[in-house]
Amino acid sequence: xxxxxxxxxxxxxxxLYHDMFAHDGHSDLRVEMKILRRGQKEVIVYCGKQYRxxxxxxxxxxxxxxxxxx
Numbered sequence: 001x002x003x004x005x006x007x008x009x010x011x012x013x014x015x016l017y018h019d020m021f022a023h024d025g026h027s028d029l030r031v032e033m034k035i036l037r038r039g040q041k042e043v044i045v046y047c048g049k050q051y052r053x054x055x056x057x058x059x060x061x062x063x064x065x066x067x068x069x070x
Contacts, residue, residue: 008055012051016045029047036054042054
């Protein structure tokens with residue numbers, strides 16, 4: 001399994017948003033996060049299909065306020 005980063009997840013969400021905006025009908029986008037063991041989170045993006053990612057994350061005390069968006 002390859003390493004997935006926050007940027008990979010954000011890129012997928014942006015791509016899905018552009019697809020939804022160009023679509024001539026109704027669309028729905030939902031993001032769910034679950035804390036896993038070993039400093040990871042599971043991110044599930046729902047948009048017709050499910051896109052599942054397991055992302056490493058630093059301890060809350062080690063992150064800055066916008067570190068997840070970098």
